[in-house]
Amino acid sequence: MPLEPRKIFMSGGSSYIVTLPKNWVEKNGLKAGDSILMNIGKESITLLAEKTERRLKEAKIKIDGAAETLLRRIISYYLAGYESIFVEINGEQRKACMMATEMLVGAEILEDYGNKIRIEVFLNESRFKTKDLLEKMANICISMLEDFSRVVADFNADLCSSILSRENEVDKLYFLILRQLKTAVRYPDVASNLELTNREILGLRIVIKTLERVADHVTLMTESIRELGKSVPRIHDNASDTLALFKAAINSYQKGAADIADEIFVMSNDIKDKIREVEIDGEVYEALKLKTILDGLIRIAGYSEDIAEITINLSVQ
Numbered sequence: 001m002p003l004e005p006r007k008i009f010m011s012g013g014s015s016y017i018v019t020l021p022k023n024w025v026e027k028n029g030l031k032a033g034d035s036i037l038m039n040i041g042k043e044s045i046t047l048l049a050e051k052t053e054r055r056l057k058e059a060k061i062k063i064d065g066a067a068e069t070l071l072r073r074i075i076s077y078y079l080a081g082y083e084s085i086f087v088e089i090n091g092e093q094r095k096a097c098m099m100a101t102e103m104l105v106g107a108e109i110l111e112d113y114g115n116k117i118r119i120e121v122f123l124n125e126s127r128f129k130t131k132d133l134l135e136k137m138a139n140i141c142i143s144m145l146e147d148f149s150r151v152v153a154d155f156n157a158d159l160c161s162s163i164l165s166r167e168n169e170v171d172k173l174y175f176l177i178l179r180q181l182k183t184a185v186r187y188p189d190v191a192s193n194l195e196l197t198n199r200e201i202l203g204l205r206i207v208i209k210t211l212e213r214v215a216d217h218v219t220l221m222t223e224s225i226r227e228l229g230k231s232v233p234r235i236h237d238n239a240s241d242t243l244a245l246f247k248a249a250i251n252s253y254q255k256g257a258a259d260i261a262d263e264i265f266v267m268s269n270d271i272k273d274k275i276r277e278v279e280i281d282g283e284v285y286e287a288l289k290l291k292t293i294l295d296g297l298i299r300i301a302g303y304s305e306d307i308a309e310i311t312i313n314l315s316v317q
Helices: 022-027 067-079 091-103 130-153 157-186 188-193 198-228 233-255 258-276 284-315
Strands: 009-011 015-017 036-040 045-049 058-061 084-088 107-112 116-121
Touching: 045 188, 058 067, 067 084, 067 091, 067 157, 084 091, 091 107, 091 116, 091 157, 130 157, 130 198, 130 233, 157 188, 157 198, 198 284, 233 258, 233 284, 258 284
Parallel strands: 058 084
Antiparallel strands: 009 015, 036 045, 084 116, 107 116
């Protein structure tokens, strides 16, 4: 939308007034005497037509392709805030609809006619505070890393399975938060209900993607050690150090503590240097699995730096 300049006028010597574009007033069904909502920021004001009701967003999907292609399309509509998604399916595409309801919070198959499926999204956005969801997401990632550290020291196949199952929970929260953020950008009243500012939304978008990637790497590391079928106690200190670094990064972000964030970079460089010093020996298969684990720890250390960087950026007003 192009920016439209409007002059400020003085009214009665004590108030300032500005006119509204006629097209905007008429399009939103407003008239003289009606009220509008104002989202007042430090350097900007966003106007919201109070009488405007948010319409139910419906989508119809019909694509040729594999189930995975359809799944990505359903997720994209979910993230865009759609409540009803009608899908025409064929063959293996039914699997995509089933997977979508497992991955997306609030998504349910309401109607199934064989070749057509209706997915409804039952979500009350005001019920879930984004910062609370972020905390849950971070705590799951921390628990995955904590249990991975235990498995490195004392192999346990059941604990490996538990770690792997938690990745799905992280993904669910990731998609839910991303849907909230996209909706908050479009509707100032939603952002207000979620207690989010534009600056926070930008930072949150990066942080949740970072957490999702951390969960992915813990999953890869866990799969590697499960395939090895034994503990690797000589890298336990590396795993523990990476866990402590990640916890510190999350703590710095939650508290908005730039001083803690500054320390993350020093700690991270030291931890990554120690990981690189680990000798990768043994048979080729075992060496490849160990390399995957060590590479994952280095990547998680890097993601901890990313979170610290966001913390520092947000601390500057």
